[in-house]
Amino acid sequence: MKKSAEIFLESYLSQHRINRKFFELVPESKYDFKMTKSSDSIRDNLAHIIAVTRNYLEGVEQGVLDFNSEKYADLNNSKDKKELLEKLAQEIERMKIILGREDIESIIVKTPWGNVKAVDSLYGLKDHEILHTGINLALMDHLEIPRFDELKAMWG
Numbered sequence: 001m002k003k004s005a006e007i008f009l010e011s012y013l014s015q016h017r018i019n020r021k022f023f024e025l026v027p028e029s030k031y032d033f034k035m036t037k038s039s040d041s042i043r044d045n046l047a048h049i050i051a052v053t054r055n056y057l058e059g060v061e062q063g064v065l066d067f068n069s070e071k072y073a074d075l076n077n078s079k080d081k082k083e084l085l086e087k088l089a090q091e092i093e094r095m096k097i098i099l100g101r102e103d104i105e106s107i108i109v110k111t112p113w114g115n116v117k118a119v120d121s122l123y124g125l126k127d128h129e130i131l132h133t134g135i136n137l138a139l140m141d142h143l144e145i146p147r148f149d150e151l152k153a154m155w156g
Contacts, residue, residue: 046085
């Protein structure tokens, strides 16, 4: 039987790969595109996803989930698509290491919604990934990027 960490990772990565592919498909020249004046750019969205991933992973490592993304100055200064995608990949590798810990099933994280098992806390990160899939779908329509196979397989 699979551990909850393995089940989570498979489920999360199936969603994550869709967003990663979107960010890879968008040309660097379109990374500053915003749907409205007040919305984030594609570049900002990618940096935000990295920051939130860090928040959740640090929550597991430190035992307290804190949504303070302002502490990630490297993301404020990262404006290069390739660099941001590399940082995202680093966080996914970090996630795999954390979820592979021997004690992962027994770690408890204090979250804004209560004390929960570490793996259970990460389902909020998966939900966040799905939220960005919706945002990315709208961006794809605006930028006339066709729906790719991985996206169609998951969401139709």
